Amino acid sequence: MTGSPQKHAAAPRAYRFRRHSVFVPALAATLVAAMVAIASTQHRAPDTRGDERRRQRFNHDNVLHDEDGGENRRDVRDPTEAPTGFDNATNGMDPQGPPYDSLDEDTVVALRSFNDNRFIFEEVETIDDGLGPTYNGQSCRECHQNVVTGGASQVAEHRTGRLLQGQFFQSLGGSLVHSRATHPDITELVNFEDDVRTFRISTNTLGAGFVEAIANGTLLAIRDQQPAAMRGTAVIVPVFEANGVARVGRFGWKSQHASLESFSGDAYLNEMGITSPLFPDENTSTGRDVTSYDTVDDPEDDGVDLVAFANFMRSTKAPSRGPITDEVRAGEAVFTAVGCATCHVPAIVTAPPGTRVNGGAFRVPAALGNKVIHPYSDFLVHDIGSGDGIPVLPTPEYAETANQMRTAPLWALRTRNRLMHDGLSFTKEEAILRHGGQAAAVRDRFNALSESQKIQLMRFLDSL
Numbered sequence: 155m156t157g158s159p160q161k162h163a164a165a166p167r168a169y170r171f172r173r174h175s176v177f178v179p180a181l182a183a184t185l186v187a188a189m190v191a192i193a194s195t196q197h198r199a200p201d202t203r204g205d206e207r208r209r210q211r212f213n214h215d216n217v218l219h220d221e222d223g224g225e226n227r228r229d230v231r232d233p234t235e236a237p238t239g240f241d242n243a244t245n246g247m248d249p250q251g252p253p254y255d256s257l258d259e260d261t262v263v264a265l266r267s268f269n270d271n272r273f274i275f276e277e278v279e280t281i282d283d284g285l286g287p288t289y290n291g292q293s294c295r296e297c298h299q300n301v302v303t304g305g306a307s308q309v310a311e312h313r314t315g316r317l318l319q320g321q322f323f324q325s326l327g328g329s330l331v332h333s334r335a336t337h338p339d340i341t342e343l344v345n346f347e348d349d350v351r352t353f354r355i356s357t358n359t360l361g362a363g364f365v366e367a368i369a370n371g372t373l374l375a376i377r378d379q380q381p382a383a384m385r386g387t388a389v390i391v392p393v394f395e396a397n398g399v400a401r402v403g404r405f406g407w408k409s410q411h412a413s414l415e416s417f418s419g420d421a422y423l424n425e426m427g428i429t430s431p432l433f434p435d436e437n438t439s440t441g442r443d444v445t446s447y448d449t450v451d452d453p454e455d456d457g458v459d460l461v462a463f464a465n466f467m468r469s470t471k472a473p474s475r476g477p478i479t480d481e482v483r484a485g486e487a488v489f490t491a492v493g494c495a496t497c498h499v500p501a502i503v504t505a506p507p508g509t510r511v512n513g514g515a516f517r518v519p520a521a522l523g524n525k526v527i528h529p530y531s532d533f534l535v536h537d538i539g540s541g542d543g544i545p546v547l548p549t550p551e552y553a554e555t556a557n558q559m560r561t562a563p564l565w566a567l568r569t570r571n572r573l574m575h576d577g578l579s580f581t582k583e584e585a586i587l588r589h590g591g592q593a594a595a596v597r598d599r600f601n602a603l604s605e606s607q608k609i610q611l612m613r614f615l616d617s618l
Protein backbone atom coordinates (compact mmCIF):
# COMPACT_ATOMS: atom_id res chain seq x y z
CA MET A 155 0.00 0.00 0.00
CA THR A 156 1.48 3.27 -1.05
CA GLY A 157 -1.17 5.73 0.14
CA SER A 158 0.09 8.74 2.03
CA PRO A 159 -1.64 9.92 5.19
CA GLN A 160 -3.10 12.82 3.21
CA LYS A 161 -4.75 10.38 0.86
CA HIS A 162 -6.89 9.12 3.71
CA ALA A 163 -7.75 12.49 5.08
CA ALA A 164 -10.80 12.63 2.84
CA ALA A 165 -12.44 9.67 4.53
CA PRO A 166 -14.43 11.10 7.44
CA ARG A 167 -17.35 12.61 5.67
CA ALA A 168 -20.80 11.22 5.87
CA TYR A 169 -21.61 8.69 3.19
CA ARG A 170 -25.07 8.42 1.80
CA PHE A 171 -26.76 6.50 -0.93
CA ARG A 172 -26.73 7.89 -4.45
CA ARG A 173 -29.57 7.26 -6.82
CA HIS A 174 -28.93 4.95 -9.79
CA SER A 175 -25.90 3.50 -8.13
CA VAL A 176 -23.40 2.03 -10.56
CA PHE A 177 -22.58 -0.72 -8.08
CA VAL A 178 -25.76 -2.68 -8.43
CA PRO A 179 -24.84 -4.39 -11.74
CA ALA A 180 -21.50 -5.48 -10.31
CA LEU A 181 -23.26 -6.85 -7.27
CA ALA A 182 -25.84 -8.64 -9.37
CA ALA A 183 -23.00 -10.35 -11.22
CA THR A 184 -21.47 -11.37 -7.90
CA LEU A 185 -24.79 -12.77 -6.79
CA VAL A 186 -25.26 -14.81 -9.93
CA ALA A 187 -21.76 -16.20 -9.46
CA ALA A 188 -22.57 -17.02 -5.85
CA MET A 189 -25.76 -18.79 -6.81
CA VAL A 190 -24.00 -20.85 -9.45
CA ALA A 191 -21.52 -21.73 -6.74
CA ILE A 192 -24.31 -22.78 -4.39
CA ALA A 193 -26.00 -24.80 -7.10
CA SER A 194 -22.81 -26.69 -7.89
CA THR A 195 -21.91 -27.62 -4.33
CA GLN A 196 -21.40 -31.39 -4.29
CA HIS A 197 -19.66 -32.29 -1.06
CA ARG A 198 -21.14 -30.54 1.88
CA ALA A 199 -19.72 -30.43 5.34
CA PRO A 200 -21.93 -31.80 8.09
CA ASP A 201 -23.82 -28.91 9.56
CA THR A 202 -27.03 -27.91 11.25
CA ARG A 203 -30.45 -28.12 9.69
CA GLY A 204 -30.76 -24.40 10.31
CA ASP A 205 -27.85 -23.77 7.99
CA GLU A 206 -29.41 -26.05 5.39
CA ARG A 207 -32.61 -24.04 5.59
CA ARG A 208 -30.65 -20.85 5.27
CA ARG A 209 -29.01 -22.16 2.15
CA GLN A 210 -32.31 -23.23 0.64
CA ARG A 211 -33.81 -19.84 1.30
CA PHE A 212 -30.98 -18.20 -0.58
CA ASN A 213 -32.49 -19.20 -3.89
CA HIS A 214 -32.57 -18.16 -7.50
CA ASP A 215 -35.47 -15.79 -7.01
CA ASN A 216 -33.28 -13.57 -4.92
CA VAL A 217 -32.62 -10.11 -6.16
CA LEU A 218 -30.83 -7.33 -4.44
CA HIS A 219 -33.60 -4.83 -3.92
CA ASP A 220 -33.05 -1.23 -4.79
CA GLU A 221 -33.13 0.44 -1.42
CA ASP A 222 -33.14 3.98 -2.68
CA GLY A 223 -36.11 5.76 -1.18
CA GLY A 224 -37.57 6.33 -4.63
CA GLU A 225 -39.80 9.36 -4.81
CA ASN A 226 -39.17 10.04 -1.12
CA ARG A 227 -35.65 11.06 -2.02
CA ARG A 228 -36.80 14.44 -3.30
CA ASP A 229 -38.22 15.28 0.10
CA VAL A 230 -35.07 14.51 2.00
CA ARG A 231 -33.68 17.45 3.91
CA ASP A 232 -30.33 17.72 5.58
CA PRO A 233 -29.77 14.69 7.78
CA THR A 234 -29.91 15.17 11.54
CA GLU A 235 -27.82 13.54 14.24
CA ALA A 236 -29.19 10.28 15.64
CA PRO A 237 -30.04 10.47 19.36
CA THR A 238 -27.39 8.92 21.62
CA GLY A 239 -27.20 7.78 25.22
CA PHE A 240 -26.80 4.81 27.56
CA ASP A 241 -30.10 5.46 29.30
CA ASN A 242 -32.60 2.67 28.59
CA ALA A 243 -34.76 5.23 26.78
CA THR A 244 -36.25 5.01 23.31
CA ASN A 245 -34.84 6.83 20.29
CA GLY A 246 -38.40 7.83 19.46
CA MET A 247 -39.29 5.01 17.09
CA ASP A 248 -42.96 4.23 17.34
CA PRO A 249 -43.11 0.43 17.62
CA GLN A 250 -46.67 0.45 16.33
CA GLY A 251 -45.82 2.85 13.54
CA PRO A 252 -43.73 1.29 10.78
CA PRO A 253 -45.55 -1.01 8.43
CA TYR A 254 -44.61 -4.68 8.73
CA ASP A 255 -45.61 -6.03 5.38
CA SER A 256 -44.33 -9.48 6.23
CA LEU A 257 -46.54 -9.94 9.27
CA ASP A 258 -50.12 -11.03 9.56
CA GLU A 259 -52.67 -8.91 11.38
CA ASP A 260 -52.42 -10.74 14.69
CA THR A 261 -48.74 -10.00 14.88
CA VAL A 262 -49.18 -6.35 14.02
CA VAL A 263 -51.72 -6.03 16.81
CA ALA A 264 -49.15 -7.57 19.16
CA LEU A 265 -46.59 -4.81 18.53
CA ARG A 266 -45.65 -3.36 21.88
CA SER A 267 -44.11 -0.36 23.59
CA PHE A 268 -40.36 0.15 23.98
CA ASN A 269 -40.38 -0.99 27.60
CA ASP A 270 -42.50 -4.05 26.84
CA ASN A 271 -40.09 -5.01 24.07
CA ARG A 272 -37.13 -4.43 26.38
CA PHE A 273 -38.80 -6.64 28.95
CA ILE A 274 -39.04 -9.45 26.40
CA PHE A 275 -35.36 -8.96 25.48
CA GLU A 276 -34.57 -9.23 29.22
CA GLU A 277 -36.87 -12.16 29.95
CA VAL A 278 -35.24 -15.31 31.35
CA GLU A 279 -36.56 -18.34 29.47
CA THR A 280 -37.16 -21.77 31.02
CA ILE A 281 -37.35 -25.32 29.66
CA ASP A 282 -41.13 -24.93 29.54
CA ASP A 283 -40.69 -21.94 27.23
CA GLY A 284 -38.56 -24.10 24.94
CA LEU A 285 -35.08 -23.29 26.27
CA GLY A 286 -32.50 -25.77 24.95
CA PRO A 287 -31.92 -28.72 24.65
CA THR A 288 -28.54 -27.10 23.85
CA TYR A 289 -28.05 -23.39 24.46
CA ASN A 290 -25.62 -20.65 25.49
CA GLY A 291 -27.75 -18.35 27.62
CA GLN A 292 -31.25 -17.91 29.03
CA SER A 293 -31.97 -14.36 27.95
CA CYS A 294 -30.76 -11.88 25.37
CA ARG A 295 -29.75 -9.54 28.17
CA GLU A 296 -27.48 -12.16 29.67
CA CYS A 297 -24.97 -11.40 26.92
CA HIS A 298 -26.12 -7.96 25.76
CA GLN A 299 -26.19 -5.76 28.83
CA ASN A 300 -23.22 -3.45 29.43
CA VAL A 301 -23.86 -0.64 30.46
CA VAL A 302 -27.59 -0.96 29.79
CA THR A 303 -29.75 -3.65 28.19
CA GLY A 304 -28.67 -4.07 24.57
CA GLY A 305 -25.00 -3.27 25.09
CA ALA A 306 -22.06 -5.62 24.62
CA SER A 307 -20.54 -7.96 27.21
CA GLN A 308 -17.57 -10.20 27.90
CA VAL A 309 -19.60 -13.39 27.36
CA ALA A 310 -17.85 -15.46 24.70
CA GLU A 311 -19.10 -18.38 22.71
CA HIS A 312 -16.94 -20.78 20.79
CA ARG A 313 -16.91 -22.03 17.24
CA THR A 314 -14.94 -24.96 15.89
CA GLY A 315 -14.30 -26.95 12.76
CA ARG A 316 -11.46 -28.47 10.77
CA LEU A 317 -9.65 -28.09 7.47
CA LEU A 318 -9.52 -31.02 5.07
CA GLN A 319 -7.51 -30.42 1.91
CA GLY A 320 -7.94 -26.71 2.34
CA GLN A 321 -11.71 -26.89 2.72
CA PHE A 322 -13.40 -25.90 5.96
CA PHE A 323 -15.71 -28.40 7.61
CA GLN A 324 -17.85 -27.35 10.55
CA SER A 325 -17.95 -29.49 13.67
CA LEU A 326 -20.84 -31.96 13.67
CA GLY A 327 -23.98 -30.01 14.40
CA GLY A 328 -22.48 -26.73 13.21
CA SER A 329 -19.49 -24.55 14.03
CA LEU A 330 -21.26 -22.99 17.03
CA VAL A 331 -20.52 -25.17 20.05
CA HIS A 332 -23.22 -24.67 22.66
CA SER A 333 -21.77 -24.38 26.13
CA ARG A 334 -24.87 -25.41 28.07
CA ALA A 335 -27.58 -28.06 27.85
CA THR A 336 -30.76 -28.99 29.72
CA HIS A 337 -29.37 -32.48 30.52
CA PRO A 338 -25.79 -33.52 31.36
CA ASP A 339 -25.76 -36.25 28.72
CA ILE A 340 -26.25 -33.90 25.81
CA THR A 341 -23.61 -31.23 26.45
CA GLU A 342 -21.71 -30.54 23.24
CA LEU A 343 -18.06 -31.50 23.49
CA VAL A 344 -15.32 -30.53 21.04
CA ASN A 345 -13.70 -33.27 18.99
CA PHE A 346 -9.90 -33.04 19.31
CA GLU A 347 -9.58 -33.17 15.52
CA ASP A 348 -11.59 -29.97 15.23
CA ASP A 349 -8.57 -27.76 15.61
CA VAL A 350 -9.88 -24.64 13.88
CA ARG A 351 -11.17 -22.89 17.01
CA THR A 352 -12.18 -19.46 18.10
CA PHE A 353 -13.97 -17.44 20.72
CA ARG A 354 -16.41 -14.74 19.68
CA ILE A 355 -17.50 -12.24 22.29
CA SER A 356 -20.88 -10.58 22.52
CA THR A 357 -21.28 -7.41 20.47
CA ASN A 358 -23.23 -4.23 21.07
CA THR A 359 -26.78 -3.89 19.73
CA LEU A 360 -27.48 -0.32 20.90
CA GLY A 361 -28.16 1.84 17.85
CA ALA A 362 -28.58 -1.28 15.69
CA GLY A 363 -31.77 0.10 14.13
CA PHE A 364 -29.78 2.88 12.51
CA VAL A 365 -27.33 0.34 11.13
CA GLU A 366 -30.20 -1.70 9.71
CA ALA A 367 -31.49 1.49 8.07
CA ILE A 368 -28.30 2.04 6.05
CA ALA A 369 -29.07 1.38 2.37
CA ASN A 370 -27.06 -1.32 0.60
CA GLY A 371 -25.80 1.29 -1.85
CA THR A 372 -24.29 3.35 0.94
CA LEU A 373 -22.16 0.44 2.15
CA LEU A 374 -21.15 -0.43 -1.41
CA ALA A 375 -20.16 3.19 -2.06
CA ILE A 376 -17.92 3.12 1.02
CA ARG A 377 -16.33 -0.06 -0.27
CA ASP A 378 -15.71 1.36 -3.71
CA GLN A 379 -13.99 4.43 -2.31
CA GLN A 380 -11.52 2.41 -0.27
CA PRO A 381 -8.08 2.04 -1.85
CA ALA A 382 -7.73 -1.38 -3.53
CA ALA A 383 -5.29 -2.72 -0.97
CA MET A 384 -7.68 -1.97 1.89
CA ARG A 385 -11.00 -2.55 0.15
CA GLY A 386 -13.56 -4.40 2.22
CA THR A 387 -15.92 -7.14 1.10
CA ALA A 388 -19.70 -6.77 1.28
CA VAL A 389 -21.08 -10.06 2.59
CA ILE A 390 -24.35 -10.79 0.76
CA VAL A 391 -26.81 -12.64 2.98
CA PRO A 392 -30.45 -13.71 2.87
CA VAL A 393 -33.17 -11.84 4.78
CA PHE A 394 -35.23 -14.63 6.31
CA GLU A 395 -38.46 -12.70 6.86
CA ALA A 396 -38.38 -11.74 3.16
CA ASN A 397 -38.01 -15.30 1.90
CA GLY A 398 -34.28 -15.09 1.50
CA VAL A 399 -34.02 -11.90 -0.52
CA ALA A 400 -30.38 -10.81 -0.60
CA ARG A 401 -29.05 -7.82 1.32
CA VAL A 402 -25.63 -6.51 2.34
CA GLY A 403 -24.82 -8.06 5.74
CA ARG A 404 -23.84 -5.75 8.62
CA PHE A 405 -24.50 -7.50 11.95
CA GLY A 406 -22.19 -9.87 13.80
CA TRP A 407 -18.42 -10.36 13.70
CA LYS A 408 -18.66 -11.50 10.08
CA SER A 409 -21.53 -9.24 8.95
CA GLN A 410 -23.47 -12.48 8.70
CA HIS A 411 -26.91 -10.89 8.93
CA ALA A 412 -28.57 -7.86 7.34
CA SER A 413 -31.79 -7.69 9.34
CA LEU A 414 -32.47 -7.53 13.07
CA GLU A 415 -35.46 -9.85 12.81
CA SER A 416 -33.32 -12.46 11.06
CA PHE A 417 -30.54 -12.06 13.63
CA SER A 418 -33.10 -12.38 16.42
CA GLY A 419 -34.42 -15.64 15.00
CA ASP A 420 -30.88 -16.94 14.64
CA ALA A 421 -30.03 -15.90 18.21
CA TYR A 422 -33.25 -17.27 19.69
CA LEU A 423 -32.47 -20.67 18.17
CA ASN A 424 -28.70 -20.73 18.42
CA GLU A 425 -28.14 -18.93 21.73
CA MET A 426 -31.24 -20.08 23.58
CA GLY A 427 -32.58 -23.12 21.73
CA ILE A 428 -35.95 -21.53 21.01
CA THR A 429 -37.40 -22.25 17.58
CA SER A 430 -39.55 -19.81 15.58
CA PRO A 431 -41.19 -19.73 12.16
CA LEU A 432 -37.97 -18.32 10.68
CA PHE A 433 -35.80 -21.00 12.37
CA PRO A 434 -38.14 -23.94 13.05
CA ASP A 435 -35.63 -26.78 13.53
CA GLU A 436 -33.90 -27.52 16.84
CA ASN A 437 -30.14 -27.87 16.93
CA THR A 438 -28.50 -31.22 17.50
CA SER A 439 -25.95 -32.03 20.18
CA THR A 440 -22.73 -32.46 18.17
CA GLY A 441 -24.77 -33.98 15.37
CA ARG A 442 -26.87 -36.20 17.67
CA ASP A 443 -30.63 -35.78 17.52
CA VAL A 444 -31.84 -34.52 20.91
CA THR A 445 -35.50 -33.84 20.16
CA SER A 446 -36.48 -36.44 22.80
CA TYR A 447 -35.07 -34.03 25.40
CA ASP A 448 -37.42 -31.33 24.19
CA THR A 449 -41.05 -31.36 25.33
CA VAL A 450 -42.27 -28.16 23.66
CA ASP A 451 -43.72 -28.30 20.15
CA ASP A 452 -41.90 -26.37 17.41
CA PRO A 453 -41.99 -23.56 16.62
CA GLU A 454 -41.62 -22.68 20.28
CA ASP A 455 -42.15 -18.99 19.55
CA ASP A 456 -44.81 -17.95 17.03
CA GLY A 457 -42.60 -15.15 15.69
CA VAL A 458 -43.96 -12.45 17.97
CA ASP A 459 -40.87 -12.46 20.20
CA LEU A 460 -38.60 -12.01 17.17
CA VAL A 461 -40.44 -8.81 16.28
CA ALA A 462 -40.23 -7.66 19.92
CA PHE A 463 -36.44 -8.26 20.02
CA ALA A 464 -35.95 -6.53 16.68
CA ASN A 465 -38.13 -3.58 17.65
CA PHE A 466 -36.38 -3.21 20.99
CA MET A 467 -33.01 -2.98 19.25
CA ARG A 468 -34.44 -0.69 16.57
CA SER A 469 -35.69 1.66 19.29
CA THR A 470 -32.40 1.98 21.15
CA LYS A 471 -30.30 5.12 20.99
CA ALA A 472 -26.85 4.97 19.48
CA PRO A 473 -23.99 4.82 22.01
CA SER A 474 -23.02 8.28 23.27
CA ARG A 475 -19.53 9.78 23.38
CA GLY A 476 -17.49 10.70 26.44
CA PRO A 477 -16.19 14.26 26.85
CA ILE A 478 -14.70 15.65 23.63
CA THR A 479 -11.66 17.69 24.62
CA ASP A 480 -9.04 19.38 22.44
CA GLU A 481 -6.80 16.37 22.95
CA VAL A 482 -9.60 14.05 21.81
CA ARG A 483 -10.09 16.17 18.68
CA ALA A 484 -6.36 16.08 17.98
CA GLY A 485 -6.46 12.31 18.43
CA GLU A 486 -9.25 11.96 15.89
CA ALA A 487 -7.16 13.91 13.39
CA VAL A 488 -4.32 11.41 13.93
CA PHE A 489 -6.82 8.52 13.56
CA THR A 490 -7.88 9.91 10.20
CA ALA A 491 -4.38 10.83 9.04
CA VAL A 492 -2.88 7.37 9.55
CA GLY A 493 -5.84 5.71 7.76
CA CYS A 494 -7.84 4.11 10.59
CA ALA A 495 -10.93 5.98 9.34
CA THR A 496 -10.76 4.27 5.95
CA CYS A 497 -12.27 1.18 7.61
CA HIS A 498 -13.51 2.64 10.91
CA VAL A 499 -15.79 5.11 9.04
CA PRO A 500 -16.75 7.98 11.39
CA ALA A 501 -20.08 9.08 9.89
CA ILE A 502 -22.77 7.36 7.83
CA VAL A 503 -26.23 8.66 6.83
CA THR A 504 -29.15 6.24 7.03
CA ALA A 505 -31.64 5.82 4.18
CA PRO A 506 -34.54 8.29 3.96
CA PRO A 507 -37.70 7.56 5.96
CA GLY A 508 -40.01 5.31 3.96
CA THR A 509 -37.21 3.42 2.22
CA ARG A 510 -38.04 -0.25 1.91
CA VAL A 511 -35.19 -2.31 3.32
CA ASN A 512 -34.78 -5.97 4.33
CA GLY A 513 -36.06 -7.16 0.97
CA GLY A 514 -39.19 -5.06 1.37
CA ALA A 515 -40.11 -6.48 4.80
CA PHE A 516 -39.39 -3.25 6.66
CA ARG A 517 -39.83 0.40 5.86
CA VAL A 518 -37.42 2.84 7.51
CA PRO A 519 -39.42 4.78 10.14
CA ALA A 520 -39.07 8.52 10.61
CA ALA A 521 -37.04 8.10 13.81
CA LEU A 522 -34.38 6.06 12.02
CA GLY A 523 -34.31 7.61 8.55
CA ASN A 524 -31.93 10.30 7.26
CA LYS A 525 -29.90 10.22 10.48
CA VAL A 526 -26.17 10.70 10.86
CA ILE A 527 -24.56 7.99 12.95
CA HIS A 528 -20.96 7.62 14.11
CA PRO A 529 -20.33 3.90 14.24
CA TYR A 530 -16.62 4.01 13.27
CA SER A 531 -17.17 1.02 11.02
CA ASP A 532 -17.82 0.34 7.33
CA PHE A 533 -19.73 -2.87 8.24
CA LEU A 534 -17.65 -4.61 5.57
CA VAL A 535 -15.32 -7.51 6.29
CA HIS A 536 -11.55 -7.30 5.89
CA ASP A 537 -8.62 -9.64 6.22
CA ILE A 538 -6.40 -7.89 8.74
CA GLY A 539 -4.59 -11.09 9.67
CA SER A 540 -6.73 -11.68 12.78
CA GLY A 541 -9.25 -13.97 11.08
CA ASP A 542 -10.55 -17.02 12.91
CA GLY A 543 -10.64 -19.41 9.94
CA ILE A 544 -14.39 -19.96 10.22
CA PRO A 545 -16.51 -18.81 7.27
CA VAL A 546 -20.09 -17.55 7.55
CA LEU A 547 -21.18 -20.89 6.06
CA PRO A 548 -19.01 -23.76 4.81
CA THR A 549 -20.01 -23.21 1.18
CA PRO A 550 -17.82 -21.96 -1.67
CA GLU A 551 -19.42 -18.53 -1.95
CA TYR A 552 -18.57 -17.76 1.67
CA ALA A 553 -15.09 -19.38 1.64
CA GLU A 554 -13.43 -15.97 1.45
CA THR A 555 -15.00 -14.95 4.76
CA ALA A 556 -12.95 -17.53 6.70
CA ASN A 557 -10.25 -15.03 7.51
CA GLN A 558 -12.18 -11.82 7.15
CA MET A 559 -13.74 -9.99 10.07
CA ARG A 560 -16.15 -7.07 10.17
CA THR A 561 -14.47 -3.79 10.98
CA ALA A 562 -15.35 -3.68 14.66
CA PRO A 563 -17.62 -0.65 15.23
CA LEU A 564 -15.73 1.52 17.70
CA TRP A 565 -18.78 3.23 19.17
CA ALA A 566 -19.09 2.23 22.84
CA LEU A 567 -15.42 1.20 22.81
CA ARG A 568 -14.97 2.77 26.23
CA THR A 569 -17.43 0.25 27.69
CA ARG A 570 -15.34 -2.75 26.60
CA ASN A 571 -12.11 -4.12 28.08
CA ARG A 572 -11.84 -7.36 26.08
CA LEU A 573 -11.20 -6.52 22.48
CA MET A 574 -11.24 -8.09 19.01
CA HIS A 575 -13.61 -10.93 18.04
CA ASP A 576 -12.05 -13.37 20.48
CA GLY A 577 -11.86 -10.90 23.36
CA LEU A 578 -8.20 -11.84 23.77
CA SER A 579 -6.73 -8.35 23.35
CA PHE A 580 -6.66 -6.70 26.76
CA THR A 581 -5.72 -3.17 25.67
CA LYS A 582 -6.36 -0.86 22.73
CA GLU A 583 -2.65 -0.90 21.90
CA GLU A 584 -2.66 -4.70 21.69
CA ALA A 585 -5.73 -4.62 19.47
CA ILE A 586 -4.06 -2.13 17.12
CA LEU A 587 -0.88 -4.21 16.95
CA ARG A 588 -2.95 -7.24 15.88
CA HIS A 589 -3.89 -5.32 12.72
CA GLY A 590 -1.93 -6.72 9.77
CA GLY A 591 -2.95 -7.77 6.26
CA GLN A 592 -5.17 -5.09 4.75
CA ALA A 593 -4.39 -2.84 7.73
CA ALA A 594 -0.63 -3.47 7.81
CA ALA A 595 0.33 -0.15 6.24
CA VAL A 596 -1.94 1.73 8.63
CA ARG A 597 -0.51 -0.14 11.60
CA ASP A 598 3.01 0.76 10.42
CA ARG A 599 2.01 4.41 10.25
CA PHE A 600 0.59 4.06 13.78
CA ASN A 601 3.90 2.58 14.96
CA ALA A 602 5.76 5.50 13.40
CA LEU A 603 3.74 8.11 15.34
CA SER A 604 5.40 10.17 18.05
CA GLU A 605 4.60 9.31 21.67
CA SER A 606 2.43 12.40 22.04
CA GLN A 607 0.45 11.59 18.88
CA LYS A 608 -0.11 8.06 20.18
CA ILE A 609 -1.38 9.45 23.49
CA GLN A 610 -3.77 11.76 21.61
CA LEU A 611 -5.03 8.81 19.57
CA MET A 612 -5.62 6.79 22.76
CA ARG A 613 -7.53 9.69 24.34
CA PHE A 614 -9.71 9.80 21.24
CA LEU A 615 -10.40 6.06 21.43
CA ASP A 616 -11.21 6.46 25.14
CA SER A 617 -13.90 8.99 24.20
CA LEU A 618 -15.80 6.54 21.97
Ligand code: HEC
Pocket residue numbers: 290291292293294295296297298309310311354355356357358359362404405406407408414417418421422425426463464467
Ligand atom coordinates in the same frame (compact mmCIF):
# COMPACT_ATOMS: atom_id res chain seq x y z
C1 HEC B 1 -24.78 -16.55 25.17
C2 HEC B 1 -24.68 -15.17 24.81
C3 HEC B 1 -25.71 -14.56 23.91
C4 HEC B 1 -27.08 -14.56 24.02
C5 HEC B 1 -27.93 -15.27 25.05
C6 HEC B 1 -27.56 -13.73 22.94
N1 HEC B 1 -26.53 -13.24 22.21
FE1 HEC B 1 -26.65 -11.94 20.67
N2 HEC B 1 -24.64 -12.10 20.37
C7 HEC B 1 -23.79 -12.89 21.11
C8 HEC B 1 -22.51 -12.98 20.46
C9 HEC B 1 -21.32 -13.77 20.96
C10 HEC B 1 -22.60 -12.19 19.29
C11 HEC B 1 -21.55 -12.06 18.19
C12 HEC B 1 -21.64 -13.39 17.44
C13 HEC B 1 -20.94 -13.46 16.13
O1 HEC B 1 -20.95 -12.49 15.38
O2 HEC B 1 -20.42 -14.54 15.80
C14 HEC B 1 -23.95 -11.65 19.28
C15 HEC B 1 -24.44 -10.77 18.32
C16 HEC B 1 -25.74 -10.30 18.28
C17 HEC B 1 -26.23 -9.32 17.33
C18 HEC B 1 -25.38 -8.61 16.28
C19 HEC B 1 -25.00 -7.23 16.73
C20 HEC B 1 -23.84 -6.69 15.92
O3 HEC B 1 -24.01 -5.83 15.11
O4 HEC B 1 -22.74 -7.25 16.07
C21 HEC B 1 -27.56 -9.17 17.55
C22 HEC B 1 -28.50 -8.28 16.78
C23 HEC B 1 -27.91 -10.04 18.65
N3 HEC B 1 -26.78 -10.70 19.08
C24 HEC B 1 -29.19 -10.19 19.16
C25 HEC B 1 -29.51 -11.10 20.16
C26 HEC B 1 -30.87 -11.37 20.59
C27 HEC B 1 -32.10 -10.72 20.05
C28 HEC B 1 -30.79 -12.31 21.57
C29 HEC B 1 -31.92 -13.01 22.32
C30 HEC B 1 -32.83 -13.73 21.47
C31 HEC B 1 -29.38 -12.61 21.75
N4 HEC B 1 -28.64 -11.87 20.87
C32 HEC B 1 -28.90 -13.52 22.68
C33 HEC B 1 -24.11 -13.51 22.29
C34 HEC B 1 -25.38 -13.74 22.75
Ligand code: HEC
Pocket residue numbers: 384489492493494495496497498535536538540541559560561562563564567570572573574575576582585586589592593596597600
Ligand atom coordinates in the same frame (compact mmCIF):
# COMPACT_ATOMS: atom_id res chain seq x y z
C1 HEC C 1 -8.32 -2.47 6.80
C2 HEC C 1 -9.35 -2.08 7.74
C3 HEC C 1 -8.92 -1.58 9.12
C4 HEC C 1 -8.07 -0.54 9.40
C5 HEC C 1 -7.28 0.33 8.43
C6 HEC C 1 -8.04 -0.42 10.83
N1 HEC C 1 -8.86 -1.36 11.40
FE1 HEC C 1 -9.23 -1.56 13.38
N2 HEC C 1 -10.29 -3.24 13.00
C7 HEC C 1 -10.54 -3.76 11.75
C8 HEC C 1 -11.15 -5.06 11.88
C9 HEC C 1 -11.54 -5.98 10.74
C10 HEC C 1 -11.27 -5.29 13.26
C11 HEC C 1 -11.85 -6.56 13.94
C12 HEC C 1 -10.75 -7.63 13.96
C13 HEC C 1 -11.05 -8.85 14.78
O1 HEC C 1 -11.97 -8.83 15.59
O2 HEC C 1 -10.35 -9.87 14.61
C14 HEC C 1 -10.74 -4.13 13.94
C15 HEC C 1 -10.71 -3.96 15.33
C16 HEC C 1 -10.23 -2.84 15.96
C17 HEC C 1 -10.28 -2.60 17.39
C18 HEC C 1 -10.92 -3.54 18.42
C19 HEC C 1 -12.33 -3.07 18.70
C20 HEC C 1 -13.16 -4.03 19.49
O3 HEC C 1 -14.30 -3.67 19.82
O4 HEC C 1 -12.76 -5.16 19.77
C21 HEC C 1 -9.70 -1.39 17.64
C22 HEC C 1 -9.53 -0.71 18.98
C23 HEC C 1 -9.27 -0.87 16.36
N3 HEC C 1 -9.62 -1.76 15.37
C24 HEC C 1 -8.63 0.33 16.18
C25 HEC C 1 -8.01 0.71 14.99
C26 HEC C 1 -7.11 1.83 14.87
C27 HEC C 1 -6.74 2.78 15.99
C28 HEC C 1 -6.70 1.85 13.57
C29 HEC C 1 -5.66 2.75 12.96
C30 HEC C 1 -4.35 2.68 13.56
C31 HEC C 1 -7.37 0.76 12.88
N4 HEC C 1 -8.14 0.08 13.78
C32 HEC C 1 -7.27 0.50 11.52
C33 HEC C 1 -10.26 -3.16 10.54
C34 HEC C 1 -9.40 -2.09 10.38
